Amino acid sequence: MTGFDLIAPHLPVLTVVVPLIAGFLTPIIGWIDRRLPWYWVVLAMFVVLLIAGNNLVTVINSGTIQYKLGGWDPPFGIEYVIDLLNGFVCLIIAFIAFMVSIYSKESVKKEVPGKTTPFYSVFLLLITGLMGMTITGDIFNFYVFLEISSLTAYALIAMGDRGDGVVASFNYLIMGTVAASFILLGIGYLYAVTGTLNMADMQNILPGVYESKVVLAALAFFMVGFSIKVGLFPLHAWLPDAYTHAPSTASALIAGLMTKVGAYAMIRFMFGVFTPDFVIDMTQMTNILAWAAALAIIVGSVLAIAQSDIKRMLAYSSISQIGYILLGVGLANMIGMEGGLLHILNHALMKCALFLVAGAIFYKTGIRNLYQFKGLGKKMPVTTTVFLIAALSMIGVPGTVGFTSKWYLALGSVDAGQWIFVFVILLSSLLNIVYFWRIFDNIWFGHPHEIEHIKRDEAPLTMLVPMVILAVLCVFFGFFAYYPVHYVIEPLSEALLGLGGVP
Amino acid sequence: MSGVIDIVYAEYNYWIYVTLMMIGFYAMIAKKNLIKKVIGANIFQTAIFLFYISLSDVKGGTAPILVGGHGAEHAADVIYTNPVPHCLILTAIVVAVSTTAVALALIIRIYNEYGSIEEDVILAARRKLQPEFSEHARQKGVAEVSRQ
Numbered sequence: 001m002t003g004f005d006l007i008a009p010h011l012p013v014l015t016v017v018v019p020l021i022a023g024f025l026t027p028i029i030g031w032i033d034r035r036l037p038w039y040w041v042v043l044a045m046f047v048v049l050l051i052a053g054n055n056l057v058t059v060i061n062s063g064t065i066q067y068k069l070g071g072w073d074p075p076f077g078i079e080y081v082i083d084l085l086n087g088f089v090c091l092i093i094a095f096i097a098f099m100v101s102i103y104s105k106e107s108v109k110k111e112v113p114g115k116t117t118p119f120y121s122v123f124l125l126l127i128t129g130l131m132g133m134t135i136t137g138d139i140f141n142f143y144v145f146l147e148i149s150s151l152t153a154y155a156l157i158a159m160g161d162r163g164d165g166v167v168a169s170f171n172y173l174i175m176g177t178v179a180a181s182f183i184l185l186g187i188g189y190l191y192a193v194t195g196t197l198n199m200a201d202m203q204n205i206l207p208g209v210y211e212s213k214v215v216l217a218a219l220a221f222f223m224v225g226f227s228i229k230v231g232l233f234p235l236h237a238w239l240p241d242a243y244t245h246a247p248s249t250a251s252a253l254i255a256g257l258m259t260k261v262g263a264y265a266m267i268r269f270m271f272g273v274f275t276p277d278f279v280i281d282m283t284q285m286t287n288i289l290a291w292a293a294a295l296a297i298i299v300g301s302v303l304a305i306a307q308s309d310i311k312r313m314l315a316y317s318s319i320s321q322i323g324y325i326l327l328g329v330g331l332a333n334m335i336g337m338e339g340g341l342l343h344i345l346n347h348a349l350m351k352c353a354l355f356l357v358a359g360a361i362f363y364k365t366g367i368r369n370l371y372q373f374k375g376l377g378k379k380m381p382v383t384t385t386v387f388l389i390a391a392l393s394m395i396g397v398p399g400t401v402g403f404t405s406k407w408y409l410a411l412g413s414v415d416a417g418q419w420i421f422v423f424v425i426l427l428s429s430l431l432n433i434v435y436f437w438r439i440f441d442n443i444w445f446g447h448p449h450e451i452e453h454i455k456r457d458e459a460p461l462t463m464l465v466p467m468v469i470l471a472v473l474c475v476f477f478g479f480f481a482y483y484p485v486h487y488v489i490e491p492l493s494e495a496l497l498g499l500g501g502v503p
Numbered sequence: 504m505s506g507v508i509d510i511v512y513a514e515y516n517y518w519i520y521v522t523l524m525m526i527g528f529y530a531m532i533a534k535k536n537l538i539k540k541v542i543g544a545n546i547f548q549t550a551i552f553l554f555y556i557s558l559s560d561v562k563g564g565t566a567p568i569l570v571g572g573h574g575a576e577h578a579a580d581v582i583y584t585n586p587v588p589h590c591l592i593l594t595a596i597v598v599a600v601s602t603t604a605v606a607l608a609l610i611i612r613i614y615n616e617y618g619s620i621e622e623d624v625i626l627a628a629r630r631k632l633q634p635e636f637s638e639h640a641r642q643k644g645v646a647e648v649s650r651q
Binding site: 140143144147151154155158162163164166167169170173174177178180181184185188191192197 | 528531537540544547548551554555558587588591594595598601602605606609610612613616617625629
């Protein structure tokens with residue numbers, strides 16, 4: 001019996017335990033030598049990435065993994081369930097976090113001087129929270145992990161710009177507390193009706209009590225709570241400030257992951273706790289969601305045009321991109337759902353790359369105002385090329401990932417007979433061109449006589465490597481979207497919409 | 504009239520929790536003082552805790568501490584209240600305390616930065632420090648570039 005055989009059955013729980021333990025050990029390691037925490041975080045994230053990859057492969061090959069914590073049987077004990085949906089999201093979290101952790105070395109040293117050890121400690125705890133939210137099969141355990149991820153996110157944001165970062169963090173804290181309390185209340189209502197906390201068990205019991213007003217109230221609380229968490233349009237007030245004023249590394253991490261996990265949770269609660277026929281036909285919740293998402297797509301894009309701070313612009317663009325994911329879910333047909341799920345992956349890649357670029361530019365020049373970007377194309381050719389690829393992908397140019405998911409979403413809208421959503425997607429793509437063109441224009445077509453004097457001054461290698469990898473993946477999945485779609489997204493959408501429940 | 508009172512009285516615990524929750528929610532939204540916002544958040548969360556606790560009560564039930572023995576033959580001996588919500592709320596209290604701690608720590612830093620915990624004053628100070636209006640920022644950016 002090798003060592004791996006001993007560990008193998010415990011891999012699901014290790015996805016959460018590894019970053020948790022590593023997070024608490026970080027202060028000790030930082031106390032030994034202040035340069036060590038970076039190596040430690042990269043190592044921990046690499047291990048998590050391997051575990052998450054292994055989990056997803058196991059799920060694809062042999063079906064859902066169930067892990068009983070402490071050996072207690074599911075309805076009573078806490079259960080971790082990995083199926084295609086959260087195996088997929090876990091891998092995205094692990095991969096993005098790994099990339100960001102490599103990138104963080106120089107950026108964190110410059111932006112949070114003297115606090116690198118606490119930063120990395122909180123970084124790992126944030127990953128713990130996100131992983132836990134994704135992987136758990138217990139509804140109250142979910143709430144606890146939600147709060148872990150929120151609290152660590154508040155701390156990370158507060159480490160950002162002097163003054164502004166703290167105010168942004170406080171506003172997020174108030175909004176986040178409302179959201180989490182609503183979710184807690186929803187959990188209480190469902191517990192009152194069903195007497196169980198296990199998601200699968202709850203899904204079996206709930207159809208018998210769908211007439212109950214309490215279940216409706218619970219659904220409403222969940223939807224409002226998660227809408228705040230993902231920053232769906234009317235409830236997005238915390239998002240732009242938080243993304244803008246956080247340290248660059250934290251922005252990339254939070255923008256790439258927090259809202260995606262929120263969207264995952266929304267999907268999980270709609271289709272894994274309630275049943276598809278309840279949210280689609282009985283309450284029309286998906287329909288409401290699709291319209292709210294369409295509104296978010298347009299408003300987010302329009303507001304992004306008005307911004308001059310690149311991070312704030314990307315934050316507003318995030319609001320519109322979240323709309324795409326939720327539009328796909330709200331369409332509630334096979335193709336639309338595939339588009340929405342695929343966009344979770346795509347948006348994580350694109351938005352993370354864009355925020356990393358913004359961070360690299362800020363690291364080298366100290367500029368965030370996009371009207372001052374003139375001549376950057378000569379100064380930082382690699383960084384700006386990454387920006388070009390990721391931005392083209394956001395616009396949805398064929399050959400990039402953004403095109404694939406937008407194509408699926410448009411087809412899904414046609415399939416649902418909702419031509420107005422096709423129009424919304426097209427309009428939003430045009431608006432995307434408007435706000436990204438301003439940056440292209442400044443980066444590459446600045447005044448020539450200024451460009452003559454600019455020397456090449458590229459970001460350090462630890463920053464370049466993750467950015468380039470993300471950009472390459474943006475193109476790779478643009479051409480080979482077949483792999484995620486065939487192995488994960490198709491069976492997943494079928495299971496979510498089809499027979500009810502997650503595989 | 505008596506009908507309404509009966510309805511309220513029959514489920515008075517829920518009425519209390521909803522009232523408290525709304526008081527907390529109002530404070531979180533409407534109060535300008537940051538400490539008062541945090542107090543509002545605490546009332547809001549405590550109201551939810553009370554909801555859970557009142558949910559777990561069983562008429563005539565005793566505290567869930569084992570009396571006699573356990574197993575099927577003793578099942579009818581004693582009625583216990585449901586211990587699960589208590590455990591959940593124990594966890595939720597810890598979460599609420601940490602949220603409050605983080606919020607207070609943030610308020611201390613806000614106070615050090617702006618010299619006030621009143622939202623109006625902070626907003627005014629931020630406006631003065633950093634004009635967020637994009638047109639202004641744009642012109643500033645253009646001016647700086649042309650100066651170089």
